[in-house]
Amino acid sequence: MTRRAIRTWYLIHKWSSLIPTAFLLMLCVTGLPLTFHDEIDAAMGADAAERLAGAPSADEGLPLDTMLAKAQAERPGEVPLFMAFSQDSPLLTVTMGPTPDAVPEDMTLLFLNRHTGASLGPAPTNTVMDFLLQLHTDMFLGLPGMLLLGAMGVLFVLALISGVVLYAPFMRKLDFGTVRKSRSSRVRRLDQHNFIGIVAFAWMLVVGVTGAINAFADPLTDNWRDGEVARMTTAYADAEPLEPENYGSIDAAMAAAKEALPGRSPQFIGFPGGAWSSGHHYAIFFQGDRPVTQHLLTPALVDAETGTLTDARTMPALNQALMMSKPLHFGDYGGLALKLIWAALTLATIWVLWTGILLWLRRKPGHIERRIEEIRTGGSTFRTAAAT
Amino acid sequence: MKRVRHSPAQVFALPLLIALATIAGLVLGLTGDGARDLAAALLAGIAPLAIIAMLARRT
Incomplete structure (x- = not known):
């Protein structure tokens, strides 16, 4: 992958993530309890009619x-x-x-x-639950709110695809599942962001695409x-x-x-x-x-x-x-086990979003080239700089 | 540091397997109850288990 291509995909990933991040965090936090609405209704005794x-x-x-x-x-x-x-x-x-x-x-x-x-x-x-559902669906803004969240869903899908594209050059010298915990917190965060992101990718894509369609x-x-x-x-x-x-x-x-x-x-x-x-x-x-x-x-x-x-x-x-x-x-069609998987992967998504925000906030000052080099070398920028 | 260089096929082999298992699980759950739900959970559960395994590892 050329530097130029990495640069383009990096910019796509950066903006398609940064713009919807706040909305996506809200959707994850409200979606988590909504997955369990049957169980919550039952626990609160609101399911009497279903047990006739x-x-x-x-x-x-x-x-x-x-x-x-x-x-x-x-x-x-x-x-x-x-x-x-x-x-x-x-x-x-x-x-x-x-x-x-x-x-x-x-x-x-x-x-x-x-x-x-x-x-x-x-x-x-x-x-x-009604409050959470409406916040999750349209943020109390009616159709414009639904369409706005739908647009954020489309950006999320773009962020997922660009993230997968950037995974290839980053992992060129690393084995699958590598998380370097002894290196700097930035390297650890990058590794976690990439690993959890790639593992949860298919689920995030399905929930992102279907959420956008529902909007x-x-x-x-x-x-x-x-x-x-x-x-x-x-x-x-x-x-x-x-x-x-x-x-x-x-x-x-x-x-x-x-x-x-x-x-x-x-x-x-x-x-x-x-x-x-x-x-x-x-x-x-x-x-x-x-x-x-x-x-x-x-x-x-x-x-x-x-x-x-x-x-x-x-x-x-x-x-x-x-x-x-x-x-x-x-995610309410396959019993409790599937709901627990939904919950676990929602938490994973929150972690990917959060590490993404931190990677952006705590980036070293400097030119975009530094970030491209980081992706190109799998996070070992200093070593590469010393070797060349 | 290791001097290995992975081709894109090598980089994406395991992620692709996990993605296929996830999607197979999600679709299988739609097609029926009982044994199909169990198989669906097992397939879709691979991704969260992989993440838990990574978090539990100490290195």
Whole structure:
């Protein structure tokens, strides 16, 4: 690798790291407890609804129209926005809001038991976890905050790639895993930064890329609704949005959807006029029928007035990537062992970020050439200087 | 000091193995529960174990 190439990659690595470092540290610190949100909820007794006895609400239970009526009785004057199913318990959730296109802040999430028909009231909130989640997602800035964090994620990926490129000249004379603890603290720090960075690289890349994709979730969903859904429902293009009092039976709509997509388990229903449907349809989202495709949802659009199927199509590739990105980013899909690995590698990432900051702050004064020489020689600048 | 010079292939051999194990673990965990989750944790656990081994070493 020429000095010139090292110089270019060094500058890329420096700036693509320095700019997002503060954001990345915040994301690591907030992401660490979020990985364990199930365990934390359970420890705080906020998981009662997940432990209900009976068949999963996605499979069977009381009629959906009955359940919806119960939810509406709790929030008179409001309209239903979403109904979501559990694959593990009779828990059924219904989201209510003042209008079909209500913003998330105005929505109320209600818990119901589809086995007994009992209303369990609004979903329990966990102030600390909700705060951490919102800080992690958009820093309380809405879409601009999400996009800013997405941009920081893109820079992070660039920092990872440039870091791997610089690893090659640095390690030319060193064996894998070398950490020189007897040399100066700068050399030790460089060795740790490089070793932990290269070992955790694949995980950091996956979490970085999927995090950046998740940051663009809202525009991607809008894009799907305005493009694909519009094409699926061209016959309704000129129709007025359906008024909530004219919504027909959900059970009939579910039966029509299951006929189109047999053998699949429903995950949620987007009601007409929301971000996840057209102005005229129930969008019923089904999971894939194999473990591999479980995270990939296929929507069936059913006329909400008549209960007849309009169309069922898999989502576009970008939206599918978004759906696969969620579990890969959250790390909550493989049991406690995988979560512990997520935690360990998050700590490793914090260490790489921290040693990176220290390497920059405590650099010896002088020209950039010194840093290039450091990378080129694997941190033995003085020895090389004496030899030449 | 040793006078060895590693080619890029030598430098990246072990990091590449660890990266492949990590990605195989992450993907395997997505495809099922039970034995697959265990295999996923074993593969994805190589990276944190390597870091712990480095930190525990005294030289």
